[in-house]
Amino acid sequence: MNHLYPVFLKVHELNILLVGGGNVGTEKLEFLLKSSPNAQVTAVAKEFSPSFLELASKAETVSMITDAYDEKYLGAKHLVIAATDDKEVNKLIHDQAKERFLLVNVADTPALCDFYLGGIVTKGNLKIAISTNGKSPTAAKRLRQLFEEVLPEEMDELLNNLNAYRDTLKGDFEYKVKAMNKITKGLVTNR
Numbered sequence: 139m140n141h142l143y144p145v146f147l148k149v150h151e152l153n154i155l156l157v158g159g160g161n162v163g164t165e166k167l168e169f170l171l172k173s174s175p176n177a178q179v180t181a182v183a184k185e186f187s188p189s190f191l192e193l194a195s196k197a198e199t200v201s202m203i204t205d206a207y208d209e210k211y212l213g214a215k216h217l218v219i220a221a222t223d224d225k226e227v228n229k230l231i232h233d234q235a236k237e238r239f240l241l242v243n244v245a246d247t248p249a250l251c252d253f254y255l256g257g258i259v260t261k262g263n264l265k266i267a268i269s270t271n272g273k274s275p276t277a278a279k280r281l282r283q284l285f286e287e288v289l290p291e292e293m294d295e296l297l298n299n300l301n302a303y304r305d306t307l308k309g310d311f312e313y314k315v316k317a318m319n320k321i322t323k324g325l326v327t328n329r
């Protein structure tokens with residue numbers, strides 16, 4: 139069964155704790171920033187890799203603390219990502235985050251994740267998130283690449299035009315729904 143419910147988070151307004159600054163920490167930060175360049179991230183690691191340092195130092199909203207994980211770093215955070223190479227530390231981060239009712243992702247243990255990071259396609263205002271329910275991150279990556287290629291660059295223009303048309307509609311809710319359904323019909327029929 140697939141029970142996941144996707145949401146689109148304003149991570150520039152949420153505080154994220156990322157523990158671990160190695161390969162996986164870098165990958166998680168890279169995709170987070172690619173989609174959300176102003177994501178508010180505090181990264182804590184005993185040691186940061188050169189690629190993590192390079193990526194994080196370019197982002198104004200990412201701060202780095204060179205230290206071993208401690209519960210105090212959970213303070214004032216909304217989301218937590220545990221990406222150390224120490225399973226026991228990752229489990230401790232998970233347990234202490236759950237005590238505080240925080241949402242937590244443990245990168246090496248899907249069973250301990252409250253949420254997964256997905257493959258993400260962005261075309262202007264359009265954003266599509268892809269998950270395989272943790273079964274194959276590589277398939278999520280491939281589907282992301284496929285959608286990036288097939289979705290036209292004009293997608294954003296289309297959305298902006300639809301938004302402008304929507305703003306011109308006078309009438310009740312039912313009238314607006316009908317008008318928007320009519321004008322977008324061609325989007326889903328074969329041409």
Ligand SMILES: C[C@@]1(CC(=O)O)C2=NC(=C\c3[nH]c(c(CCC(=O)O)c3CC(=O)O)Cc3[nH]c(c(CC(=O)O)c3CCC(=O)O)/C=C3\N/C(=C\2)[C@@H](CCC(=O)O)[C@]3(C)CC(=O)O)/[C@H]1CCC(=O)O
Binds near residue numbers: 256273
């Ligand atoms: C989508 C993406 C987003 C991102 O990272 O932001 C993402 N992983 C990506 C790539 C990727 N990750 C891995 C490979 C190597 C091949 C392989 O092992 O399959 C590749 C491919 C590559 O790098 O080419 C290894 C891996 N990943 C996880 C484990 C642990 C495990 O499964 O037990 C292991 C084994 C570690 C080991 O064996 O040591 C776990 C998770 N990875 C997830 C997300 C979550 C599930 C998403 C879903 O529902 O589909 C989840 C559950 C948790 C989480 O991390 O949130 C990003 C692609 C971004 C893009 O390109 O667009």
Ligand SMILES: NC(=O)c1ccc[n+]([C@@H]2O[C@H](COP(=O)([O-])OP(=O)(O)OC[C@H]3O[C@@H](n4cnc5c(N)ncnc54)[C@H](O)[C@@H]3O)[C@@H](O)[C@H]2O)c1
Binds near residue numbers: 165182245246275
């Ligand atoms: N989810 C995914 O996409 C994915 C992909 C590949 C690997 N993994 C798994 O993720 C884990 C991490 O792998 P990696 O390649 O990033 O390792 P790595 O050795 O490159 O990095 C580990 C990081 O954790 C930090 N660290 C270790 N103990 C710490 C502590 N107590 N407090 C703070 N920081 C601490 C280190 O300083 C380092 O920055 C492994 O278990 C690996 O199997 C997950």
